[in-house]
Amino acid sequence: MPYELYYWDGIQGRGEFVRLALEDAGVKYLDKGRTSPGAQTMMEFLKGSHAHDQMPFAPPFLKDGDLVISHVANILLYLAPKLELVPEDEASRYFANGLQLTITDFVAEVHDTHHPISTGDYYEDQKAEAKARSTAFIKDRIPKFLGYFERIIAKNPARSGFALGKQLSYVDLSLFQVMEGLAYAFPKAMKAAIKDYPKLAALRDTVARRPNIEAYLGSARRLGFSESGIFRHYPELDID
Structure with a gap:
């Protein structure tokens, strides 16, 4: 039976990190949240009204036979x-x-750039706080995290250009998504900063050229970035 992935319809969100692994491996899976019966089943799981006793707190979660696994x-x-x-x-x-x-x-901090006060309020209700949070994020947190992963790739004994080992891992796929998301959310900041992370930039390009990933990126299965997801582009939050 194919894997069943449950996540909200219409956005990449955290579900995308799982999709990239499944797509790169070329295995069959059902993106259940993007179908009407599947979306209803997902809500039954989340409300505890489903017959299954393994109740996740939030999507994404994966169902493999009788096993339900939550958190990316x-x-x-x-x-x-x-x-x-x-x-x-x-x-x-x-x-x-x-x-x-x-x-x-890191992804949690990205989300908090546009919702620093409350996820229950609209972005428009916390724009001043979001501007302050985004400025600090761009100046301090992007270098902190990307600098760490740049060093991880550099210190890989295999010198493969990947985060660990001789071959691509799921960590590399997730780093690809992070780099793509940051470029969407903060294009000016990332254009200025990317020169400091040549190994991450090369990894992003390597992942994008993988046959299964390239096919996925060009397909309808790949949802675009938007202002409903984790990585959101608000021009007023971006800085050089």
């Missing part, structure tokens, strides 16, 4: 060995999971 890093930790997107040794798998959890922290 947890899903990828489960999928990666099956999809051959992580080295086989235990140390590498836990290291990859740590890198993915760091990406999770």
